Amino acid sequence: MPELPEVEVVRAGLAPAVTGARVMGVSVFDERALTRHPGTGSDFEAALAGRSIRAAARRGKFLWLPLEPLAPGPATEALVGHLGMSGQLLLREPGAPLERHERVRIDLQHPVHGDLSIVFADQRTFGSLAIDPLVPTTDAAPGGFGSADPVVPTQVAHIARDPLDSAFDDAGFRRALARKDSAIKRVLLDQTVVSGIGNIYADEALWGARVHPETRASSLSTRAVNRLLAEVRAVLEKALAEGGTSFDAQYVNVNGQAGYFAHSLHAYGRTGQPCDRCGRPIVRVSFMNRSSHFCAGCQKLPRL
Numbered sequence: 001m002p003e004l005p006e007v008e009v010v011r012a013g014l015a016p017a018v019t020g021a022r023v024m025g026v027s028v029f030d031e032r033a034l035t036r037h038p039g040t041g042s043d044f045e046a047a048l049a050g051r052s053i054r055a056a057a058r059r060g061k062f063l064w065l066p067l068e069p070l071a072p073g074p075a076t077e078a079l080v081g082h083l084g085m086s087g088q089l090l091l092r093e094p095g096a097p098l099e100r101h102e103r104v105r106i107d108l109q110h111p112v113h114g115d116l117s118i119v120f121a122d123q124r125t126f127g128s129l130a131i132d133p134l135v136p137t138t139d140a141a142p143g144g145f146g147s148a149d150p151v152v153p154t155q156v157a158h159i160a161r162d163p164l165d166s167a168f169d170d171a172g173f174r175r176a177l178a179r180k181d182s183a184i185k186r187v188l189l190d191q192t193v194v195s196g197i198g199n200i201y202a203d204e205a206l207w208g209a210r211v212h213p214e215t216r217a218s219s220l221s222t223r224a225v226n227r228l229l230a231e232v233r234a235v236l237e238k239a240l241a242e243g244g245t246s247f248d249a250q251y252v253n254v255n256g257q258a259g260y261f262a263h264s265l266h267a268y269g270r271t272g273q274p275c276d277r278c279g280r281p282i283v284r285v286s287f288m289n290r291s292s293h294f295c296a297g298c299q300k301l302p303r304l
Helices: 004-018 041-048 170-178 184-188 199-209 222-241
Strands: 022-028 057-059 062-067 077-082 087-092 102-110 114-122 128-136 151-153 282-287 290-295
Touching: 004 057, 004 062, 004 087, 004 102, 004 114, 004 222, 022 041, 041 128, 062 128, 062 151, 077 087, 170 184, 170 222, 184 199, 199 222, 199 290
Parallel strands: none
Antiparallel strands: 022 102, 057 062, 062 077, 077 128, 087 114, 102 114, 128 151, 282 290
């Protein structure tokens, strides 16, 4: 599943192409792409047609495009996107051939870039698009990266801020961990505690911080939590700089190009390979219907 770096790469690619653009037409080819939308495909098409887009915003793994209201005033609705396991948002020339697994196409007219199309393709159909109301943020800070407006879609309101968000509360994160007796990796994957971190970057950050993934979150010292948070940010920023992580053709940027952070991984997907720190083999264990990768030498589980 695309995590924060992959979704941010997509957001940054969309932003200059969609900000200020007007929706000229919408084609829904598969309504399974609208599972989070409260209406039908026809309703989705009609509700978007003629609207202008204000920005491209992101919180955690969610994207949204605030829409100009029908009457003068602040934005009250947004087009919300979640990529799920294999969703792609691609920029294409108008009239370009249908993409494989294309579910929705949105035709735009931009005052600078001219005509272009956003294509939503999704092989496994776990991703979604929806038109959703915007509500005020609880902390009055901007809703997400890419927009200064203190609003967020209702479908995203329960999602915590991510560690690269300027409004992320480090002290609040430490307090949340102190109340959690769950394994620290499970907490990192809880999008209501901290967003944007998935299996890949949790494994990488825990390796960097020398923390075993099954360590009880509440047992971590303040120094250990600070070190872990620093590693989370470092890993996310490096992955973002390298275009995200692509293991197959399912994650690409808006131009269809893969990221190359897979070449920088220290733990995830390196089962049996020597640890880059101590040389002991990276091990893989089952975790929440997926896997954890760590070094048993560098990341020891504390004794209770």
